[in-house]
Amino acid sequence: MSPEEFRRRGYELVDWLAEYQTDVERLPVLSQSCPGDIRAQLPPSMPAQGESFDDIFADFERIIIPGITHWQSPNFFGYFPANTSGPSILGELLSAGLGVQGMLWLTSPACTELETHVLDWLVDAMALPSTFKSASEGGGVIQDSASSATLCALLTARERATRFESKEKGVEPRLTAYCSTETHSSMEKAVMIAGIGRERLRKIPTDEVGAINLKALQAAIADDRSNGFIPFFVCATIGTTSTLAIDPVADIGRICRRERVWLHVDGAMAGTASLCPEFREMHIGLEFADSYCFNPHKWMFTNFDCDCFFVADRFELTSTLGVLPEYLRNRATDAGEVIDYRDWQIPLGRRFRALKLWFVLRHYGLDGLQFHIRQHIKWAKELAEIITAHADFELLVPGSLNLLCFTHTNGDEFSKRLLECLNEAGAIFLTHTTVRERYCIRFCIGQTHTEWRHIEHAWNEICRVAETLE
Amino acid sequence: MSPEEFRRRGYELVDWLAEYQTDVERLPVLSQSCPGDIRAQLPPSMPAQGESFDDIFADFERIIIPGITHWQSPNFFGYFPANTSGPSILGELLSAGLGVQGMLWLTSPACTELETHVLDWLVDAMALPSTFKSASEGGGVIQDSASSATLCALLTARERATRFESKEKGVEPRLTAYCSTETHSSMEKAVMIAGIGRERLRKIPTDEVGAINLKALQAAIADDRSNGFIPFFVCATIGTTSTLAIDPVADIGRICRRERVWLHVDGAMAGTASLCPEFREMHIGLEFADSYCFNPHKWMFTNFDCDCFFVADRFELTSTLGVLPEYLRNRATDAGEVIDYRDWQIPLGRRFRALKLWFVLRHYGLDGLQFHIRQHIKWAKELAEIITAHADFELLVPGSLNLLCFTHTNGDEFSKRLLECLNEAGAIFLTHTTVRERYCIRFCIGQTHTEWRHIEHAWNEICRVAETLE
Numbered sequence: 001m002s003p004e005e006f007r008r009r010g011y012e013l014v015d016w017l018a019e020y021q022t023d024v025e026r027l028p029v030l031s032q033s034c035p036g037d038i039r040a041q042l043p044p045s046m047p048a049q050g051e052s053f054d055d056i057f058a059d060f061e062r063i064i065i066p067g068i069t070h071w072q073s074p075n076f077f078g079y080f081p082a083n084t085s086g087p088s089i090l091g092e093l094l095s096a097g098l099g100v101q102g103m104l105w106l107t108s109p110a111c112t113e114l115e116t117h118v119l120d121w122l123v124d125a126m127a128l129p130s131t132f133k134s135a136s137e138g139g140g141v142i143q144d145s146a147s148s149a150t151l152c153a154l155l156t157a158r159e160r161a162t163r164f165e166s167k168e169k170g171v172e173p174r175l176t177a178y179c180s181t182e183t184h185s186s187m188e189k190a191v192m193i194a195g196i197g198r199e200r201l202r203k204i205p206t207d208e209v210g211a212i213n214l215k216a217l218q219a220a221i222a223d224d225r226s227n228g229f230i231p232f233f234v235c236a237t238i239g240t241t242s243t244l245a246i247d248p249v250a251d252i253g254r255i256c257r258r259e260r261v262w263l264h265v266d267g268a269m270a271g272t273a274s275l276c277p278e279f280r281e282m283h284i285g286l287e288f289a290d291s292y293c294f295n296p297h298k299w300m301f302t303n304f305d306c307d308c309f310f311v312a313d314r315f316e317l318t319s320t321l322g323v324l325p326e327y328l329r330n331r332a333t334d335a336g337e338v339i340d341y342r343d344w345q346i347p348l349g350r351r352f353r354a355l356k357l358w359f360v361l362r363h364y365g366l367d368g369l370q371f372h373i374r375q376h377i378k379w380a381k382e383l384a385e386i387i388t389a390h391a392d393f394e395l396l397v398p399g400s401l402n403l404l405c406f407t408h409t410n411g412d413e414f415s416k417r418l419l420e421c422l423n424e425a426g427a428i429f430l431t432h433t434t435v436r437e438r439y440c441i442r443f444c445i446g447q448t449h450t451e452w453r454h455i456e457h458a459w460n461e462i463c464r465v466a467e468t469l470e
Numbered sequence: 471m472s473p474e475e476f477r478r479r480g481y482e483l484v485d486w487l488a489e490y491q492t493d494v495e496r497l498p499v500l501s502q503s504c505p506g507d508i509r510a511q512l513p514p515s516m517p518a519q520g521e522s523f524d525d526i527f528a529d530f531e532r533i534i535i536p537g538i539t540h541w542q543s544p545n546f547f548g549y550f551p552a553n554t555s556g557p558s559i560l561g562e563l564l565s566a567g568l569g570v571q572g573m574l575w576l577t578s579p580a581c582t583e584l585e586t587h588v589l590d591w592l593v594d595a596m597a598l599p600s601t602f603k604s605a606s607e608g609g610g611v612i613q614d615s616a617s618s619a620t621l622c623a624l625l626t627a628r629e630r631a632t633r634f635e636s637k638e639k640g641v642e643p644r645l646t647a648y649c650s651t652e653t654h655s656s657m658e659k660a661v662m663i664a665g666i667g668r669e670r671l672r673k674i675p676t677d678e679v680g681a682i683n684l685k686a687l688q689a690a691i692a693d694d695r696s697n698g699f700i701p702f703f704v705c706a707t708i709g710t711t712s713t714l715a716i717d718p719v720a721d722i723g724r725i726c727r728r729e730r731v732w733l734h735v736d737g738a739m740a741g742t743a744s745l746c747p748e749f750r751e752m753h754i755g756l757e758f759a760d761s762y763c764f765n766p767h768k769w770m771f772t773n774f775d776c777d778c779f780f781v782a783d784r785f786e787l788t789s790t791l792g793v794l795p796e797y798l799r800n801r802a803t804d805a806g807e808v809i810d811y812r813d814w815q816i817p818l819g820r821r822f823r824a825l826k827l828w829f830v831l832r833h834y835g836l837d838g839l840q841f842h843i844r845q846h847i848k849w850a851k852e853l854a855e856i857i858t859a860h861a862d863f864e865l866l867v868p869g870s871l872n873l874l875c876f877t878h879t880n881g882d883e884f885s886k887r888l889l890e891c892l893n894e895a896g897a898i899f900l901t902h903t904t905v906r907e908r909y910c911i912r913f914c915i916g917q918t919h920t921e922w923r924h925i926e927h928a929w930n931e932i933c934r935v936a937e938t939l940e
Contacts, residue, residue: 001556001833003488010488013560014480017567018473031579035807038583046591050835053557056828060564064825067580072569079577079797082819084569086471087523090483092566094530096773097487099542099554107549109501110537113508121516144614145817155663185793186818192790193625193816195665241797297819303566304821320662323655327549327711327903327912331890337505346663346816347615348656349552349767349774355534358526363471365520420801433797442797 001053009053017089021449024073028426031069038067069429074450077458078431080241080269081446084303087363091356092303102350105338106330112339115142115354118361119308125366126274129287132310134339140310141344142353146268147186148346149293149309152317154190154233157262157290159320161232176224177233178202180212180247182240184266200229209397210245210435212236217252221259233262238282238294239270242433242442243396244403246270246282253288267294268307269446273377273401276370299376299402299446300369302360306353309344318343376402376445379455383443386459392466396435404443405435408466412439421465428458471523479523487559491919494543498896501539508537539899544920547928548901550711550739551916554773557833561826562773572820575808576800582809585612585824588831589778595836596744599757602780604809610780611814612823616738617656618816619763619779622787624660624703627732627760629790631702646694647703648672650682650717652710654736670699679867680715680905682706687722691729703732708752708764709740712903712912713866714873716740716752723758737764738777739916743847743871746840769846769872769916770839772830776823779814788813846872846915849925853913856929862936866905874913875905878936882909891935898928 001009041063071082102111119140123132132138143149154177162173175196179187181203191201202220205213221231234256236247249265256263265286271294273279286292293309296302311317322343324333332338342348364372384399387406397405408415419432419441431442441462445455471479511533541552572581589610593602601608613619624647632643645666649657651673661671672690675683691701704726706717719735726733735756741764743749756762763779766772781787792813794803802808812818834842854869857876867875878885886909889902901912911932915925 003491006491006556006559007484007488009556009560010484010563011481013563013567014477014484017564018477018480020567021473021476030576033579035575035579035802036583038580039587042584042587046588046595046831047835048837050838051832053833056557056832060825064580064584067578067583068568068570069576069578070568071571071577072567079571082569082571084566086476086479087526089476089563089566090479093480093483093559093563094487096554096559096562097483097490097542098538098540099552099773100538101541101549101552101774105505106500106539107541108537108539109503109505110508110534113506113537114512114534117509117512118516125516145819147817147819151663151816158665184818185795185798189791189793189816189818193621193663195628241795303569304571304819305817321659323659325655325711327901328655332505346621346659347617347775348654348659349615349617351774355530361516362521362526363523365517367518368520431797 005053012057021072024070025075025449025454027070027073029070029073029075029429030423030426031067032426033067038063072447072449073429074447074454075428075458076447077443077445078429080298080444082297082304083299083301083446083448085301085360085448087359088302088356091359095352095355098352100352102352103342103348104328104330104333104340106332108352111352111354112341114358115341116140116339118354118358119310121361122308123310126271127277127280128283128292128310129289129312131287131312132292137314138310138312139314139339140308141341142357143293143307143309143345144305145307146184146266146293146295147189149307150186150235150264150266151190151193152309152321152345153262153264153291154194156311156317156320157233158194158196160262160316161230174200174229175232176200176202176229178204178217178220178231179235180204180206180237182206182210182242182245183235183237184241184268187235206245210240210243212247212252214248214251218255221255231259231261233264235264235266238265238267239401243405243435244270244400249283250285250288253285257288262290263288265289265292267292269295269298270401272296272299273373275366276373279401296357296360299373300360301364301448302357306357321345379452380404380445383455383459396438396440402445405433405440406443407438407440410470414469415439415441418462418466418469421469422461425465427461475523482527491542494540495545495919495924497540497543499540499543499545499899500893500896501537502896503537508533542917542919543899544917544924545898545928546917547913547915548899550768550914552767552774553769553771553916553918555771555830555918557829558772558826561829565822565825568822570822572822573812573818574798574800574803574810576802578822581822581824582811584828585811586610586809588824588828589780591831592778593780596741597750598753598762598780601757601782602762607784608780608782609784609809610778611811612827613763613777613779613815614775615777616654616736616763616765617659619777620656620705620734620736621660621663622779622791622815623732623734623761624664626781626787626790627703628664628666630732630786631700644670644699645702646670646672646699648674648687648690648701649705650674650676650707652676652680652712652715653705653707654711654738657705676715680710680713682717682722684718684721688725691725701729701731703734705734705736708735708737709871713875713905714740714870719753720755720758723755727758732760733758735759735762737762739765739768740871742766742769743843745836746843749871766827766830769843770830771834771918772827776827791815849922850874850915853925853929866908866910872915875903875910876913877908877910880940884939885909885911888932888936888939891939892931895935897931
């Protein structure tokens with residue numbers, strides 16, 4: 001593709017995306033496709049001859065768009081917001097065009113240094129412990145997802161634990177990890193991947209609102225110790241996936257410190273709220289954490305993937321994940337003067353993800369980010385009041401930040417049918433979970449282009465469809 | 471950012487990238503930055519107020535660009551090509567703008583179905599075994615990198631092996647994995663991550679050209695069996711990182727079949743060449759493989775990240791990596807009618823990466839891709855002849871596809887100094903490796919915009935600088 005054609009096609013796509021941002025609210029949020037619909041429209045083999053971009057783009061609009069569930073719609077209230085924004089998309093565009101590999105400092109110094117720098121910015125902006133800053137013994141790195149961050153933390157903790165414990169010949173130390181029944185599923189995946197085994201993950205029960213039960217955690221650790229297991233890792237959650245429950249980090253931290261157990265704190269979506277001083281209570285005790293992560297790709301206007309992962313001791317992380325073959329050696333690495341992020345993550349290669357994050361932080365500024373977060377949380381509170389006041393609905397979890405969980409008083413089956421009808425109609429999109437064994441609808445507010453009118457409209461739709469179902 | 475501003479800024483960046491594609495060949499390939507140079511120019515904290523895009527973009531040009539090592543320069547001959555292209559960049563732009571999550575079929579059916587479909591296209595286009603097609607019991611998925619693909623293969627093999635072997639109480643089966651001394655470092659990382667342990671990875675010696683020594687492999691497996699270990703995984707490489715050596719897949723495959731050991735084949739860069747029938751010899755025996763991967767983000771004009779990973783039995787993969795919490799359940803998943811790619815990879819979330827790959831395959835067509843690959847290989851052959859004819863240089867590995875490894879006859883120290891001078895001058899970029907304990911310069915041809923004149927110029931530079939050093 002010549003530079004001239006690239007320019008022309010680039011303009012076309014920029015135009016299309018500018019219009020998409022406005023038009024997307026009129027599209028069905030959930031794709032109306034049935035399994036196989038998309039593939040049925042695609043030819044069985046790749047073209048022998050190159051095709052014109054007109055043809056490719058026409059198929060994009062005709063075949064692909066109807067198969068899209070519009071995460072960027074202001075009417076998307078499902079799962080979590082995967083919000084993106086103008087500056088983020090533009091940052092990703094530049095990153096794709098530069099096409100640099102950030103595996104080593106040498107392979108693009110700016111890719112590494114900008115990443116270290118903006119992660120330091122975030123430590124200050126969110127008032128995270130200074131042990132996570134690069135000037136200390138710790139530091140931050142961008143991972144693709146909180147799943148990978150949790151895995152890196154777990155692996156580092158495993159290495160630390162097995163280094164401390166003398167290995168009997170041929171018998172691995174029997175490690176045990178802890179989380180709550182509400183912890184994200186990536187924790188279960190991580191213990192499987194790390195070879196600890198799913199059966200060695202203790203899922204501790206939670207209290208009424210979904211936070212881990214401290215006494216049960218302590219008892220489980222004590223019980224395991226007395227049975228010859230070696231407790232080595234606890235994952236605490238700031239904002240569970242189901243209900244945004246907050247585990248008591250300070251109390252868990254004290255237990256971990258006493259027991260010499262790694263504490264990882266997962267603040268995937270909710271962590272972003274700590275940009276506002278009034279929502280920082282959830283982070284009390286974070287100074288006990290060995291590692292922490294949150295996802296700008298959820299609620300901070302930065303398109304997936306962008307998880308910020310911080311460790312208090314970067315040497316433990318890099319000595320776990322580091323491998324240095326001859327073909328990657330270079331003077332800067334050998335001198336130990338630089339960060340080589342390949343040793344902070346699972347894969348070797350890495351994109352220049354800091355660029356979009358830098359664009360977002362500078363475009364919005366701290367004030368701008370705070371403004372949007374406060375607005376989302378305020379709207380959630382207002383909607384919670386409306387739900388509470390409505391005779392047919394019950395709020396199952398007291399409002400927490402930007403997520404509401406509610407159910408219809410006609411019961412689980414009805415609520416389930418309500419959700420399905422709403423999603424199939426396409427005007428809005430919501431997802432579900434179970435709370436205290438009751439089916440409930442999740443309403444998560446955080447899309448870049450969501451305004452109060454979208455929330456009002458969504459609530460009216462919920463009420464209207466509920467009435468038609470009765 | 472308003473749609474109007476997004477449009478205006480988008481145009482600016484598209485213009486910039488169109489010019490970059492032409493101008494990049496005049497920039498120093500290796501960044502001239504010293505450690506800390508970039509950070510020294512960045513303010514210590516994020517801005518309180520949002521900034522104008524003019525300011526942000528000015529800093530991008532002033533601070534970031536000098537810190538970039540230009541992987542997209544036609545004078546980049548280091549490591550491996552991380553080549554991108556117009557259609558790929560445009561696909562990534564759309565993907566960032568749509569901002570969809572492909573973790574489940576439901577969360578964007580087109581994201582899943584297009585991926586399955588183009589990976590099927592590639593099986594046919596590259597004449598890979600039909601067991602890798604989705605109509606069989608296998609299938610393909612896009613991973614971020616070959617490192618992650620190898621890890622997923624290893625984990626699946628580990629689960630299969632431990633399922634077959636009865637576990638004694640508290641004693642894990644002592645698994646052993648095999649690769650060659652030339653296998654990519656991600657293999658060592660994978661056995662560490664999976665909890666197998668680096669000491670259980672047998673690095674088998676290679677022959678003169680860097681391919682695994684079959685007898686040594688067989689002996690190591692037999693030896694381990696007789697010592698109570700359980701051999702479970704072999705990684706064969708199609709094109710090693712150092713010298714592009716090809717392991718004999720068919721012979722290894724027969725051993726694996728007999729020993730009931732998982733065979734993973736890593737074709738990261740070289741695999742792309744199999745788009746041309748005349749280079750398919752390297753894939754003979756691939757029907758023995760349980761899994762295979764190659765990277766369109768290396769030599770197929772698709773920007774990082776895009777690794778294509780194929781398995782012969784998708785059920786084994788998904789039963790290893792699958793986790794299904796309540797909040798991810800949905801009708802399509804429960805009915806088993808769809809692929810949910812979250813169960814084919816380490817993280818949960820995933821970008822819409824198939825879009826850029828689809829754009830590339832359609833823009834170039836099979837003929838177009840073959841044309842460029844043949845050209846790169848022909849140029850490598852021509853350069854090999856020039857090197858062989860030159861009295862001061864020695865080709866250490868007979869030309870193989872698009873990579874040449876050579877050294878100066880003045881010895882290791884001289885060759886090392888030559889490489890450093892060349893890279894520091896910035897006109898071209900090359901990297902090094904060791905072959906039979908000799909330092910050697912790698913010259914890898916595969917950049918999107920590289921023409922024969924760039925290769926000629928690079929060779930002239932090498933000769934010129936070598937003369938100044940003598």
